[in-house]
Amino acid sequence: MKARRVVDLVRGKRVEDALAILKFAPQAASEPVAKVVASAAANAENNLGLNPSTLVISTAYVDEGATMKRFQPRAQGRAFRIRKRTSHITIEVESIPAAGGAATRNRRKGGAK
Template identity: 60%
Template sequence: MGEARAVARYIRMSPHKVRYVVDLVRGKKVDEAMNILRFTRRGASRVVRKVLASAVANATENHKMDELKLYISRVYVDEGPTLKRFRPRARGRATRIRKRSSHVTVCVAEKGES
């Protein structure tokens, strides 16, 4: 049948921080991944959990997949646009502050297929 996916775009968190959380759940079953994300003390875990829940909903509603057989087939974080700001420094100088953003993609598939 394929896979179902969900994307969260323009998340105001650096991709480096989100990738740390995403690496914890890559390839896991959905219920196991949800438990890992629920008890991970990182800000990005809330975002990734919401995207995973959306992917599961897409799989069950739109693709008629069995929720108990679902696993995370692909999950990745791409870099979004960077907001550039300036902070005043000593002696009249200014330094650039880069406020990074992320695009989070979660794909789920049934375990029976490959």
Template identity: 65%
Template sequence: MEARAQARFVRVTPQKARRVVDLIRGLPASEAQAVLQFAPQAASEPIYKVLSSAMANAEHNFKLDRELLVVSRAWVDEGPTLKRFRPRAQGRAYRINKRTSHITVIVEARPEGQGRPKGRTR
């Protein structure tokens, strides 16, 4: 049984958020929370919130034990881009793209004997 949580329109670039999501994919959920708490990247805070929400969904909706949860899948999609202009010299203006992200985390219960999913080499 798997539970999911999603945060949409998060004001962090998808490229930076994917770096953080790659750290937790395949980890036990409690270990992933510890990794996110001490990760220096700014994207780790919204990803931590999404992971906590997915864990709460699993516990509340499916009565799953928090200790058995594993981050089975996690990904970041690109949201809409906010376009802003920065004044430059001699009347010019450069466009600044403020990118947004859609962060999705799926956790599932695994028996205690199983750790990471097969196929992961790192």
């Protein structure tokens, strides 16, 4: 999964805009990234009481996860190693107040995978 390319598309954008971008992105990694963005927004709304229309993706990055190693049988008794790679997706959202408001920062972390 090339999740870093997808996360680069939504970094710094409003949550509503990011979900719209991810909905129509052709990459396979856009679905799990959209789930993490939606989860981070829901956590900010339910746990911190933030307005979902003011949420902006402040920090977004992808780290390497566990690698599952498998073998594929080949000709003449050989075996090739297959690496099934995973990744940890982290999304942080913060609330941007309306124009002219005080500059306060509220952060909420999203989950991994």
